[in-house]
Amino acid sequence: MDETTPTGAGHGRAVVARVRIRARSRTEPHRASTPLELLFDLCFVVAVAQAGSRLVHALTGGHPGHGISGYLLIFFAIWWAWMNFTWFASAYDTDDVLYRIVTLVQMSGVLVLAAGVPRAFDDADYTVAVVGYLIMRLALTFQWLRAASGETGPERTVALRYAAGLVVVQLGWVGLVLLPGSLWIGGFLLLVVAELAVPAYAEHVRRTSWHPHHIAERYGLFTLIVLGESISAATVAVQSALDESAALDLLLPVAAGGLLIVFAAYWNYFAVPIHQHLTSNRQSFVWGYGHYAVLGSAAAIGAGIEVVVEQITHHTDLSARAAAGCVTIPTAVFMITVWAVHTRHFKTGLAQHLVLPIGALAVLACTPAGHLAVPLAGLVSACTVAAGVRPAASR
Structure with missing residues (x-):
């Protein structure tokens, strides 16, 4: 399914909506960040600013333990979502219509995460923050499924492993929200280990073509x-x-x-x-x-x-x-x-x-x-x- 649209400002090539995407070359010359990636980063800065602001509030209020632990938890979600998008984009950024739309969805998830930061810090209520995180991760799962549909052999296996790993871990985050507060930290640390393990599990078959x-x-x-x-x-x-x-x-x-x-x-x-x-x-x-x-x-x-x-x-x-x-x-x-x-x-x-x-x-x-x-x-x-x-x- 192809739909031709105007030339993309970021890459200087035709922006085409397509379901299947293929990996870009690891040796592609003059590979640089795109305006879309920079806009994506700016959305994350909103979340970083929120986390920093609440850290200041906790420290000046005499609650350093609460502030530092909350900051580390929230910053992990911000950093990990940004990092996963970045490595995927390095291998599969096609800058077509569907890619841009899905990236916009991920940006929306960042803003929802940022909106949930005050509740997470002040009331230990991570529901909104987790919802924002899930929006970003589900959008990335869709991107990996697109990659799987366009690849064959080991490359397809890697993409499917990423998608499956993301789905399993996100189910864990949904379950974490339902856990009582006394079990939250332990559950969070377990899911952090699971998140970090997904790339190693997926790319054990073959390395993606990041640049x-x-x-x-x-x-x-x-x-x-x-x-x-x-x-x-x-x-x-x-x-x-x-x-x-x-x-x-x-x-x-x-x-x-x-x-x-x-x-x-x-x-x-x-x-x-x-x-x-x-x-x-x-x-x-x-x-x-x-x-x-x-x-x-x-x-x-x-x-x-x-x-x-x-x-x-x-x-x-x-x-x-x-x-x-x-x-x-x-x-x-x-x-x-x-x-x-x-x-x-x-x-x-x-x-x-x-x-x-x-x-x-x-x-x-x-x-x-x-x-x-x-x-x-x-x-x-x-x-x-x-x-x-x-x-x-x-x-």
């Missing part, structure tokens, strides 16, 4: 968007404080330190050509899964800066040291995880390997400085960039 350059670019762009959300959150927090005529002598160093942290995070992340490392499923799975910590900590940096501003303006009972930890801890986590799953593959010599791990420890050591912790952490972050500039330039 290394495209995947590296997609992850890089989403990392930029999440870091941008941290800047936005910090800007709003500082602006709110200025509207109340809060002390500039404390706010300006926090704003400057936060900007240095984000800029250093950008520099360290993009210092290596990671697509050269993505040569097998084993390497790509470890790298891709590790981005849960990379992206989660990047988003948490902005939330931490908001907490520091709240402490300075006396809107929370947190101590200056505790508020500082809300910035230094995610900054340190970002550094160490970026090194572990991303940059270490291109470091040469012990000195270069130690830059980010030692930087992470130095950032944590800034925590007792209280109000000065953020600018100090910013300076430490800048030092990690300076230490890696010459080796990066020589590659």
